[in-house]
Amino acid sequence: MNLFADFENRIKNTLETIDIIKEKRGEVDFGRLTVEPPRDASHGDVATNAAMVLAKPLGTNPRALADIIAEALKADADVSEVSVAGPGFINIRLSTAYWQRLLSTVIAEGVNYGKSAIGGGRKANVEYVSANPTGPMHVGHCRGAVVGDALANLMQFAGYDVTKEYYINDAGGQIEVLARSVFLRYREALGEDIGDIPAGLYPGDYLVPVGKALADEYGPRLHTMPDEEWLPIVKDKAVDAMMVMIREDLEALNVHHDVFFSERTLHANGAQRIRQAINDLTFKGHVYKGTLPPPKGQLPEDWEDREQTLFRSTEVGDDIDRPLIKSDGSYTYFAADVAYFKDKFDRGYDEMIYVLGADHGGYVKRLDAVARAVSDGKAKLTVLLCQLVKLFRDGEPVKMSKRSGDFVTLREVVDEVGRDSVRFMMLYRKSSEPLDFDFAKVTEQSKDNPVFYVQYAHARCMSVFRQARDAFPDMDVDSLDLKGSVGDITDPNELQLIAKLAEYPRLVEAAAQAQEPHRVAFYLYDLASSFHAHWNKGKESPDLRFVNDKNRQLSVARLGLVHAVASVLKSGLAITGTAAPDEMR
RNA sequence: GGUCCCAUAGCUCAGUAGGAUAGAGCGCAGGAUUCCUAAUCCUGAGGCCGUUGGUUCGAAUCCAACUGGGAUCACCA
Numbered sequence: 235m236n237l238f239a240d241f242e243n244r245i246k247n248t249l250e251t252i253d254i255i256k257e258k259r260g261e262v263d264f265g266r267l268t269v270e271p272p273r274d275a276s277h278g279d280v281a282t283n284a285a286m287v288l289a290k291p292l293g294t295n296p297r298a299l300a301d302i303i304a305e306a307l308k309a310d311a312d313v314s315e316v317s318v319a320g321p322g323f324i325n326i327r328l329s330t331a332y333w334q335r336l337l338s339t340v341i342a343e344g345v346n347y348g349k350s351a352i353g354g355g356r357k358a359n360v361e362y363v364s365a366n367p368t369g370p371m372h373v374g375h376c377r378g379a380v381v382g383d384a385l386a387n388l389m390q391f392a393g394y395d396v397t398k399e400y401y402i403n404d405a406g407g408q409i410e411v412l413a414r415s416v417f418l419r420y421r422e423a424l425g426e427d428i429g430d431i432p433a434g435l436y437p438g439d440y441l442v443p444v445g446k447a448l449a450d451e452y453g454p455r456l457h458t459m460p461d462e463e464w465l466p467i468v469k470d471k472a473v474d475a476m477m478v479m480i481r482e483d484l485e486a487l488n489v490h491h492d493v494f495f496s497e498r499t500l501h502a503n504g505a506q507r508i509r510q511a512i513n514d515l516t517f518k519g520h521v522y523k524g525t526l527p528p529p530k531g532q533l534p535e536d537w538e539d540r541e542q543t544l545f546r547s548t549e550v551g552d553d554i555d556r557p558l559i560k561s562d563g564s565y566t567y568f569a570a571d572v573a574y575f576k577d578k579f580d581r582g583y584d585e586m587i588y589v590l591g592a593d594h595g596g597y598v599k600r601l602d603a604v605a606r607a608v609s610d611g612k613a614k615l616t617v618l619l620c621q622l623v624k625l626f627r628d629g630e631p632v633k634m635s636k637r638s639g640d641f642v643t644l645r646e647v648v649d650e651v652g653r654d655s656v657r658f659m660m661l662y663r664k665s666s667e668p669l670d671f672d673f674a675k676v677t678e679q680s681k682d683n684p685v686f687y688v689q690y691a692h693a694r695c696m697s698v699f700r701q702a703r704d705a706f707p708d709m710d711v712d713s714l715d716l717k718g719s720v721g722d723i724t725d726p727n728e729l730q731l732i733a734k735l736a737e738y739p740r741l742v743e744a745a746a747q748a749q750e751p752h753r754v755a756f757y758l759y760d761l762a763s764s765f766h767a768h769w770n771k772g773k774e775s776p777d778l779r780f781v782n783d784k785n786r787q788l789s790v791a792r793l794g795l796v797h798a799v800a801s802v803l804k805s806g807l808a809i810t811g812t813a814a815p816d817e818m819r
Numbered sequence: 820g821g822u823c824c825c826a827u828a829g830c831u832c833a834g835u836a837g838g839a840u841a842g843a844g845c846g847c848a849g850g851a852u853u854c855c856u857a858a859u860c861c862u863g864a865g866g867c868c869g870u871u872g873g874u875u876c877g878a879a880u881c882c883a884a885c886u887g888g889g890a891u892c893a894c895c896a
Contacts, residue, residue, distance in 0.1 A: 266837095273839070283838065286876070296876070320839040321876065366896070406896050497896095526894090542894065553822065560894040567896050595823045596891045621824065622890075663832070666824060668889070670831075675845095684844080690858055701855045737835090744835060756833060759843085770860035773852065781855060818858065 235339045235347075236739040241280050241326070242269040248306050249284065254292055254299075262291045271737060278317065278325030279733060285322040296322030333732045334720040340735055340798040341717040348738045348805055352746065353393030359578055360386040362589035363484065363491075364401040367476035368412045369438055371483040371644040374591065377620045377669065379644075380660035380811070382589035383489045384751035385618070387809045392746030394585070398491045401574065404473045405497040406567060411435060412476070413468040417456070419445025420468070424454055444475045486648045487656065488811050500573045501565075508565050511573035511608075512543070512558055520546050520607045526555060545572070547603035556600055568600065575604050585614045587749070592621045618749060620665045626672040651676045654812040658685030661755040661810050684759050688803065689815050691762035694769060695800035696816040698780045702793055705783040716794035723791050725778060727768050731795065734764045735802050751809070758806045765799050 246264055249255050255262065267288075272281040285300035292299065300318040307316050307326065315327035340347050362382020365375045383398065390396040415436040422428045423446045431437040448456065448471060456464040477494070484490065500507045515521050525539050543559035545568075558569040578586055588601060598617045605615035625632035625642060632642060648656055655676050662684055663669045676683050702711050723729070738757070745753035772779040780792040804814040 268836085268838090270835075273834090273841090277839075281839090286838080290876075323839065325839095403896060408896055540894075557894055562894080564894085566894060568894095570896095592824070592890050594891085598823070619824070619890090667832080668825080686858060687844095690856085694856075694859090698855060705855090741835075748836080752833090753835075756843090757835095759833095763843085766859055767861085769855080770851085770857095773854065773860080776854065779855060818856075 235336065235343070236350075236743075237336060237736040238269050238271070238280065238740050241282075242267070244310060245269060245282055245284060245303075245307070248310070249288075249303065252302060252306055254294070254302070255288070258292055262288055270740075271733075272323075272325060275730065275733070277319060277323070278315070279328045280326040282324050282326075283322075285318075285324060289322065300324050330724055330729065333729045334723055336736055337720045337723060337732050337795060337798055338717045340732075340801065341720075341794055344801055345805060347801065348742050349391055349393070350739060350743045350746070351393040352743050353389060353395070355393065355395055356584040357397070357582055358386075358389055358394040358585040358587065359397045359399055359581075359583040360389070360587045360589065361399045361401055362386075363489070364403065365480060366403045366408055367473050367480060368408050368436060369476065370440055370479050373625060373642045373644055373647050373671075374623065376487070376644050376647065376656065377623050377660045377665070378589045378591055379484065379487055379489050380657050381618065381620055381665050381751060382587075383487075384657075384661055384754070384810050385587070385589065385749055387811065388742070388746050388751050388754060389749075391805075391809055392742055394746075397493055397583070399493045399495060400491040402473075402477065402494055402496045402498075405501050405570065409469055409473060410465065412472050413465055416441050416444050416448065416472045417464065417468055420448040420456060421445075423449035424457065440479065441472075444472055447471070447475070483644050486645055486653065488653055495574065495577075497570055497574070500570050500577075505565055507577070508569050508573040511576045512569060514576065515545060515558075515572065515607055518607065518610075520549070521558065522546060524555075526557070545603070545607070547600060547607070550603040550606040552599045552603040556603075571601070572604050572608065575601070576608050579605075579609050579613055583613070585616070588615070588617045590617060590619055592619050595619055616749060618665060621668040623660075623669045623671050626670055626674075628674045629672065632673075647673075654685050654689070655683050657810060657812050658688075658755060659683060661752050662759075664750065664752050684755070685812055686818070687766075688758045688762045688807065689813070690818055691765045692800055692803045692807070692814045693816060693818045694765070695796050695803070698796045699793065701781045702789065705781050705789070706786065709786075711793070714790055714793065716790070716797050719787070719790045720794050721791065722788045723795055727771055727778065728792075728795055731764055731768055731799065734761050735798055738802050738806070754806050754809050758803060758810070761799070761803060761806070765803075 246267070249264070250259075264284075264287075267282065267284050269280060269282045272278055285303055286296045289296040289299045297318060300322045304316040304318050304324050307313055307324070312329050312332040313326055314329040317325045317327075319325055343349075360382055362385075363371075363375060363379045365371050371379075386396045386398045411434065415431070418428050418431065418435065419441045422442070448468065452467075456467065512521060521543060523541055523543055525541050526544065528539075540561040542557045542561055544555040545558050547556050548554065556568055557566050558572065559565055575586070586605070590597065598619070601617060602615060605613045650673060659671060659676060660669070699711055702709070723732070738761075741753060741757050745751060768778075780789065780796055782789050782792075800814075807814045
């Protein structure tokens with residue numbers, strides 16, 4: 235149940251009954267009409283701009299029209315008060331009975347409250363993380379992982395049929411580098427002194443056990459083979475080992491994918507699927523052989539004019555045509571991406587979302603061009619760029635050098651500050667904004683991390699139920715008819731809390747449509763804040779406390795309110811992928 | 820140079836598909852626990868929403884230009 239959708243219908247129905255609107259019904263449309271919570275709660279519960287939007291086409295002034303509409307709205311039994319304010323806003327105050335019914339609905343719907351059907355069951359593919367399988371995940375992968383995961387959760391909740399996907403870049407030069415790095419560790423495991431790791435290979439210690447495993451399995455045999463023979467073996471083993479590590483890292487962050495898609499499968503059987511994808515594009519007239527103009531700006535020293543097979547992406551919105559086949563006949567990374575996109579499209583997704591880091595900004599137009607060409611404009615592709623995360627410790631930037639292997643891993647961050655803290659911090663910012671992440675702030679003072687604030691609110695809710703069990707030992711607190719007991723909720727502070735709960739379904743829809751999971755995090759903070767404030771009112775006014783051992787009926791009604799708050803907090807926390815604890819320790 | 824992201828309180832950021840007197844946290848000043856966890860709450864000070872134009876009943880929000888900051892530019896992956 236969505237209060238604002240409900241009243242949008244009621245208001246439109248009311249408008250249809252007004253004479254001057256009926257007369258010119260063909261000339262006015264209700265498209266720009268909004269029904270939303272007023273910015274300032276003191277104005278009312280629901281506000282509409284109807285009069286301001288409709289005044290002009292009707293040839294009247296907004297205030298006068300607002301008065302007419304306001305009068306008509308008073309006929310609704312759930313409307314307790316209507317006022318006209320400012321340039322022509324119509325503010326509606328709802329009856330206590332309406333709020334009570336709404337609370338009853340929240341309790342009845344439970345975990346389903348806030349679910350939406352705007353997704354219409356459309357198939358959506360959210361691809362995120364997709365870190366190269368050449369080492370453990372580092373902290374830079376963190377944000378995309380969390381944002382992608384939360385977005386997928388959110389869209390699922392909003393009625394999409396969501397697949398969480400990971401693209402394994404396991405085909406390309408970096409995998410050969412990985413294999414050679416592992417081979418070195420293999421020789422080391424056999425007792426050879428390998429000295430310093432040569433430049434260009436991965437120096438990280440995490441490859442030591444992989445080399446050891448190879449030595450255990452093959453003994454010295456690999457060493458006697460030519461490169462062409464041992465390379466494929468070591469590549470396979472190395473990638474598998476890296477993916478095991480990466481999955482563990484993701485698990486530590488509570489991130490789970492449904493599909494791990496291997497780039498290598500596109501290259502298999504003589505790159506059959508890449509060839510098919512390029513043939514498909516060629517058939518549609520998007521491919522030609524030619525040369526590219528030299529890069530603008532600084533010219534690379536080794537730049538040469540060479541003929542390649544190109545994708546005419548400029549015709550579908552890109553700045554420059556893109557190479558599919560290199561001059562030596564091999565396929566570019568981009569060619570595999572075309573095949574990968576085609577695969578997704580053929581799997582029947584209506585919406586494809588790529589969550590990428592800001593360093594991939596230059597890739598967006600290219601992907602968009604692929605989507606248009608491959609799907610003839612039918613696929614809806616969105617690229618969500620997450621800006622960079624800067625790490626700080628006590629206000630000092632944390633230096634990282636990937637080359638020396640001296641980088642902060644995702645695991646280190648999660649182990650130090652905790653999964654929930656990391657996740658919530660990553661979501662407590664619009665993803666298009668850069669983010670500063672300070673270890674000290676997140677761990678030392680818990681109040682600097684909003685996740686504790688929200689979780690604390692949930693724990694307090696649970697605490698109320700523990701109190702109730704103590705106060706009414708004879709009552710079976712867990713099987714009360716909470717939704718049927720809402721009639722005693724009448725205090726304005728309590729009704730305000732219900733109003734906050736009423737915003738949830740609308741928020742879920744807006745956040746899902748805008749693909750902005752951070753809005754859920756901010757809403758949770760807001761709801762927690764309302765709850766904490768109400769809690770403290772009980773300190774000053776004992777008659778507002780949730781549990782009152784002298785008034786059993788009222789206590790049960792209020793347990794219903796607390797239950798509803800807890801339920802929405804839990805629902806939102808689940809979208810962000812963080813826990814809703816029963817108590818804080 | 821091209822493209823993309825950004826500019827809101829001293830600091831870090833929200834601002835709900837253009838709405839009313841622009842909000843929160845931190846920090847600062849003051850206050851609240853005989854009582855459900857003070858990991859909480861309340862009050863106050865603090866603003867030319869980067870600049871200039873445009874669009875309209877109405878702009879922090881949309882458009883253009885400019886200024887300033889960040890990312891990126893490849894036959895890499």
